[in-house]
Amino acid sequence: MTPQRSNPDTMRQDLGIMFAALAAGPEVYQPSKFWEQLNEQNVAQLEARGLGNFKRTLAQNYFTWVVGVRSPLFQHLAAAMTASDWRRVMWGLPMFSRESDLGLRRFYENQIFTRMVWIVAERVDRLNVMKSLQEPAFGNPFRIFFEGRLISQDLANSVIEMYAILEAHMPAPNDAFTVCEIGAGYGRNCFVFRSFFKHCKYIIADIPPALYVSQAYISEVLPDAKVMQFREFSDFSEIAADFAEADVVFLLPHQAALLPKKSVNYFVNISSFHEMNFAQVAHYFDMVDELTSGNFYLKQWTSFFNARDKMTISASDYKYKNSWHRIYDRTPSTHPSFFEALFKIN
Known part of the structure; x- marks a missing residue:
């Protein structure tokens, strides 16, 4: 089974095979009601916007969050930033782009929050793993560039x-x-x-x-x-x-x-x-x-x-x-x- 990112009919067929095999498995492995509902939402998003945009849709149901400045999570990371960190975070912020699928305020909150997560990840990266990493373009991630590289929350958290x-x-x-x-x-x-x-x-x-x-x-x-x-x-x-x-x-x-x-x-x-x-x-x-x-x-x-x-x-x-x-x-x-x-x- 080879997923086709540009063929909705093949996607439905492949998903149907997977769902049928899951349903045939033991009861203990069946999705909870929570996941039944979320799966319906995820499939609808796939059908509406395709695999080519999943980082703007499904990924936000997993671990990519557009976090506002009033969020305790945002404030937690902000408190962890030093003065030099803030200079890096704020330097070179891009012009607002409607391509981001976000409003003006959310656009900048997402840029700043992602840069903060990246800096926290750098602190533990003693093997310099991040120096060779860049967010893959497949899935249409938010365009968050930091010091010349496309980054993401997910890459930093991983x-x-x-x-x-x-x-x-x-x-x-x-x-x-x-x-x-x-x-x-x-x-x-x-x-x-x-x-x-x-x-x-x-x-x-x-x-x-x-x-x-x-x-x-x-x-x-x-x-x-x-x-x-x-x-x-x-x-x-x-x-x-x-x-x-x-x-x-x-x-x-x-x-x-x-x-x-x-x-x-x-x-x-x-x-x-x-x-x-x-x-x-x-x-x-x-x-x-x-x-x-x-x-x-x-x-x-x-x-x-x-x-x-x-x-x-x-x-x-x-x-x-x-x-x-x-x-x-x-x-x-x-x-x-x-x-x-x-x-x-x-």
Whole structure:
């Protein structure tokens, strides 16, 4: 299945195959009411504006936020800026452009906020990963240039998250290791990992339409990567050969459960466990425990009310395995309403 960014009929057909395969899977992997509603919105946005504009539509349902100056998140980052930081942030701000899809005030708030996130990411970038990174043009990102480079919130946050994921053990650039991310959005973390760690195998396990979008995106922005695209299978032996050869693998969540035990070095979930019910979170923790020989990173809202499913999940509600060793549990530098935690899985 090869995503076609310019063919709506092919997109509908491919999405239909993915949704049918998801519906045929076990109940525990089915989307919550929250995600059923969000998926309807995401598909409508894809059909209305296409893959070519997803960074202006779907991405804002994931982790790209147009944050106003009155927002606690904006104020949190502003308080972290030094005088020299502010000179960099304000220098060379562009003329307002209607192409941005934003009004005048939101345009400048988005420019300033994104530059602040970028500066915070630079502070942790001891390997200088960001020097070789630029926001890919595919998806029509907001045109935010900073010191001669196209940047984004997502690129900066993915660098920050990469260091958090690898904090307990930083692989060498040429090391081979495997990352599995449940709920990867459009694949922003995969792009950063594979851009720096050329021998990293990255597994994206997600539901459509996110799985469809991430598959299209990664195939476009990492053209040299060997991609194992989504397909239906019921036993790992059916895909073992292709899986072994692949750099990036795309699966539905119930397919990820079929991976060999202890085959993942880093298991990741960012901002989606709080949108599931408690039974689903517990099931995914079982999956993490079974598949991971290494570390598990999660980053979630400290407290999140899911109105569609009529439930609230807070940081204290996550029931970790007694056998897991907690490396840290803290507030992320750029998102004070979130928590992030890293565990060593025995």
